[in-house]
Amino acid sequence: IDLPLGDFAPASWSQDRDGRLNFPLPYLAVIAFGVQPGVDYRLRIAELSTVAGELAPARLVVDGLPADPGVRAPVSATFELTLDADWPAAAYVTDPRLGLEVDGRPAQSFPIYWDRPATDWRAGETVRGVSHLQLSEWTGGRGHWRLIAPGLGLPADGVLGPVRLRARQPQPMWAEVRPYRGAPTLFINDQPSNGMAYTAYGPEAQVFAEFGQAGVRLYSICGTPTASGYGLAQDAATAPGVWDFSQLDQRIRMVLDNSPDSYLFPRLYLAAPEWWLDEHPEAVVTYDPGDGQPIPLINAGRRVPSWASRDWWAFVDEGLRRLIRFVEAQPYADRVIGYHLASGTTEEWMMWGANDDHWTDYSPATTAAWDAWRTAAGRPVVPIPTRSERAASAMGNLRDPATDQASIDYSLFLADHAADAMEHFAATVKRLTERRRTVGVFYGYLYQLFGQRQQNAAHLAFDRIVRSRDIDFLCSPTSYAFRDPGSGTSHFMAPIHSVAAHGKLWFNENDIRTSLSPGAVGDWGKQADVAGDIVQQDRELANVFGSSVAQWWFDVGRNRYDDPALMARIGELVRVADQTMAVDRSPRDQIAMVADGRGLARVNVGDHLTLALMLNQIPPLSRIGGPVGYYDASDLDQLSRHRLIVLAPLYDPTPAQRAALERLKSDGRVIVFTHAPAPYRDGAWAPETMAEVCGLQLRAEDRAVPASVTYTGTDPLVAGLADPGYGPGMELRPAIVGADPEATVLGTLPDGSPGLLVRR
Template sequence: MRSSRFLSSLLLTLLCAFSAHSQTPVAEIREQLGGPTLFIDGRPHSAFSTMTYRPQLSDYQELADIGIDLFCFSTSSDHPFYPFAADAWIGPEEYDYSQLDERARQVLEASPEAWLLPRVNVAAPGWWLDLHPEEVCVYSDGSNLELSRDYVQDQRAPSMASRLWRDSVKENLARMIDHIEAQDYGKRVIGYHIASGITEEWMYWGFQSNQLADYSKPGIAAFRNWLREKYRTDTVLQDVWGEPSATFATAEVPNATWRNRMDHGTFLNPIQSMRVVDYNLFLSDMVADCISEFARAVKEKTNGTKVVGAFYGYLLEIAWHHHAIPPSGHLAIDKLLRDPSLDFFSSPSSYGARPPGTGFSIFMSLTESFRRHGKLWMDENDYRGFLAKDAKPQHGYVETLDETLALHWRELGDVLTHGAGMWWFNMWGGWYSDPRLLEQMETMVELGKENLELDKDSTAEVAVVVDPLSPAYLGAMETLHSIGLLQYKETWAKFGAPFDLL
């Protein structure tokens, strides 16, 4: 074991030396002082950064001036489901990376020594879906359109079970990385944040629009293969499902009537409804497999020299939804915790109680479990301050500078005490363009650097343990998680003792 660790350390040292010579950065997550920490070319970094959907040179300059040197921006290796970046895959064997190049160079114009962590959205362009209609996600009513909501106008999505689609994503990621590494800015890229699904956050298609998926041919075939791997024989499947005619060759995705039922109060009875439980578990496994497969492709393409991450694990937040947690695709946390290809995970801070004074800051997931598995948690600080004039009330918009500062200091406390990284989400630009706010943010950036020298071991006195698989046994209209997770979050946040979410 010691020999193995020595060889790993030696290899890393050689990689860092090679990096210094070739100017290609080596980024990784290492354990330091009790917590996972971002390292770039052998040096620890606070992972304090910024992200935007609307890149503006003036925003980059003012944030660089207060000490931020890690910048995220939206791009795509093929087609973004949301209109926050341009298509890169514009036709068969036809690619256009001009917007990617422009956005990367814009950051470096403002801050030549900045590090880059692009958010890479993956989906499928319309022309590809036209060529492969059988690979399109299908909903329980037979339609294949994700209904309009939040920037999406009735569009199709690829089934995440589609082998053809997954292979195309991996090929396009590799092609994009080749392009990046051939550019002048390639030496500043430290990793890739892979995004897909609803709101880029890997919730399965249809989740926010109350549409149940996935009834496509690839989706049905993948479910049958999953059942075969779990039960091994038709006889066992028939016994567990209570259906003498069930076979791996003929098993169907449960219809909407099945998936909307509740057998005992809020619960599904496995004797009656195991097919629904199985499908809930399968859907999350499928999403997790996608994330893992794409992360592994990036790791292999970059020879393990870049960090890779994703949004995932929103158990403490999406309980509010009409169909609640079961069909979200976010139950397979354990699978991803153990995946060595993934270095960091992320979510916004909870939207549940954001007001200053009466609210609180808490992450959406089981962040202590991620920490204990060596994964860095990255907080998406998308608090809508007094300059976010286009913000919606449900996102916690505040109207004064003092309120804005109170929110950011509160959020910083949550980040520092949990050893997390963070990006200030300058979503539509100009959200921080006030010298009084920037002055305080500069102090926050310095505190992030100082925190690198402090012990990150947990001081929690209370453990809050959540089973990520248990929601699979709840009906689609359940309220138990809404009560048990959403409402109790305020109790945990305000009862005066440090706690860990596992």
């Protein structure tokens, strides 16, 4: 398909300044019109290229370009460009720029300020320009200057002369996470960092400069050792045995050129290019569309690899080896403090297809790993359950292992095989960097993933990842729930106090949209004006400081911060972060909310019960009047200082967790059990043993009852409460009801059965 430049015109909604298609293009969108229902459309763009048309001949005189600059002081170069008299009228010329190419790749680009724009140039005229050059200290090697002039016909393809730049010599550098004043802290060369950072999907020099002026010294940009996703970076593995890290190189240099005293931890997306997937069809992820006949998954326009494929592991390992070797050979090697490893849906190690309700994975590679997992667990090998089998539970909200064991197992397997991949690649990076760089991942969204994603998104192995010796930090976006000011509540997606208890640093991705960003007010926390933006940032950073965690601002969704008042406030918050580093940052929480990560595999896929029991409890807990910590059930032995423990819920505790819970039944501590307290024992459905854990006699009855409790009696715990009761009202089955003659009934279910009990 040929698209002549002369046929392009501004769209009706365009805000284009000159009515021309100017290069480089920031992006290109393809919009399909006239799409009809019931027709199968398939479009794959195999290649996109620009083809030179008739060039405009010109002569160029340049003065002031340095050939061997020893000192990187600013210099200026002048340009005199004479257009030939026979310049074709159909020529399409954009304003030329000055490029610096070193060691065969673009290193820097400088604007040339011409006396008039290219749209006003005419045949036979001479135009003049000047460019002010600040050569980067991060660039070294031999190369040449080039006039980047699309549409102009210049001698030697625009090459202007040679240049030699002496490379900066990087110094030894060591980054790690270790305790500091009571909290896990990032250390760079033995100095603690305040953890304030900025992450860019769309790198812009001016934005890096603004955050640098605000005091931010940590940055992350996107790259990949293999293939990217979501159009966030260029593929690195361009062909068998061929890797290209030039874009990552350019992005790192852009950060350091505009915020020179800074450090980076690039976000590396781990996937596979199409050519590799063509060679490894057994590793292509598939999903069940509902008929039990799996088909290849297309994620953000691309096929994706199975995390279980050992061939893919080897491919990624080779990409990581080449990327890290490339970075370590650059002048900025001592400014890269680690790597943020990302994969899966929206980069967050959520199972492929999770956000689109595509239930994966049935590929041969994953099937083989599933068979091995079942065998290691001492269970017979069975096929991966179909979507309809995974979505069904004859018992109701919870699963009966007698009929649903394969579905329970598959939710646990998905989490384990994600953890296998994360731990493997983290260990690879640690080995390649001699443990001198940090490694982090998105993971552990136990307080965010509800609906089918709770069981299908592979985030239930939090207890493994938080204990991995090769992972230094975990992260997530700040919760997408309750973002409105006033009524909202800043909170994080994972049990962050468990993260800290295991010496890991938590990074909060502060992606709250500002009033300067696209979208409607209210979307993603967006406010109507900068005053509202500042309120949002104050609340978010108060939670960050009070929780002793790190955080980054983020340009996702074209989020912007370029208002003087907003950037001034961000600068003030960075200085507050510095001040917090001088005080005791030890945890002070006396109330613990405990999530049972692996136990959530016992919940029917997509059941909304846990939404009410977990996420919706966070706002009232945040206003309870005491400091609250968020933990995984694998850390019950960490809760001896807590006065109130809310188990939300605890379905399948291990023997060690049962013993820890028994030790906590002391010292006047209050323990709140929600829904069904430990109705499973050693993996089997055993509701008759619930009393062993909670100390209350309960029954599980095979019937449905609305989840609604009305207070009753005059006990001081409920007397005088303004609300008559509580509960989301959804159907509960089986019904868990009280049957303890020695307990006090504080509330009843709609059928009169005891629904709220206390035993002192």
